[in-house]
Amino acid sequence: MKETHYSSQQQSSPPQTDLSKRKWIGGAAALVALSPGLRLVELAAAKPNDQPASSAVRWGMLVDTERCTDSCTACVDACQLENGWGKGSTDESRSRATQKAHWIRKVKLRDRETGKTHILPLFCQHCENPPCVDVCPTGASFKRADGIVLVDKHICIGCRYCMMACPYKARSFIHEALHDQRVLVPRGKGTVESCTFCVQRVDRGEQPACVEACAKLGNKALTFGDLSDPESAIAKQRTEVTSRAIRADLALNPRVRYQGI
Amino acid sequence: MKMAGKTAGSTRSADVQVTFLHRLVLYVMLLAMVSLVRAAVPVPDIPLPQDAKQCVQPKSIMRREHFNFLYHQRDETMRRGIRTKRYSLVNCVSCHAQKDAKQQYIPINEKGQFCSSCHEYTAVKIDCFECHATVPVSKSAGQ
């Protein structure tokens, strides 16, 4: 299986990774019946500000690769604007393309035998057993009670062990001083970062920016919700369709699943 | 000082002169010292919020404890997702950031602004704003 990467940033061409490390997609695409009732439902309620994230909730995402199109970069654009990286920022002007932030990338996969291609957005998979957390020497990488994997930049020393440990290449490192951060998304030189499931939005009861943007376009390739709630759209959809974890062999139990690959 | 008689006059007036000179020199030195210190470290003239009349704690407590409040809050928010406003840095910035003549927010860590003026005076370096936004509204679109 051959893959090429691209991102929506013009100048940037994200790192080409060696193929052997990237055999995770497995063989032929699984036969998948499209779920008839794909629909975006609002999250149940905002978490009260004075309440901690609850372990009764397990946030997850389901990506329908059949609905994701080659030319569309709505999810990447929305993420950049929401979290203030890439197009959403005037900073990181001196970093090389391969050094720049990539919270979410679109990855194209092609089956060598059939030529069938799959397009999918790739970002932090919010593993149940995150290797980044295992290797972090300071405790900066951690998993919140509701399953969201984050970097506590207050104590991150920028050693980048977590970047090496992540099989999804989901993390990036900030190489230069930043100035126009978003109010609710602090980012800074010398620390590692990755997709947060838009934790600032999730905590106030909203969907991640990528999910919202994809739905607005009508593609509805991304479903986000509480995996522990059997009534949630994502939980229902996961009982109806076949979805796979990328690199399921590593037993990380990622909370992001892909259908159609 | 009164002079008693002509005989003792000369010695006495010499006494008086020495004392007066002493005082003069001392006074001049003191003045010089005070003005030197004042020139080196002017007491900061901290810009105060335009709208809010009262901080989340009395001034005396905030002066000594603000970092403890922030430190505690940062872990609560980051680790546990507790997003109460009271001691959040975003809340500090939204009250204390000043606007310029064009009604644009001035970064709070810019020279002479709320955070920097006091921290410069006390020679305590802060690195909050290497990551955190320095104005209460995001500069670019979105959010």
Ligand code: SF4
């Ligand atoms: S870069 Fe930061 S988060 Fe990653 S392993 Fe090192 S200290 Fe932990």
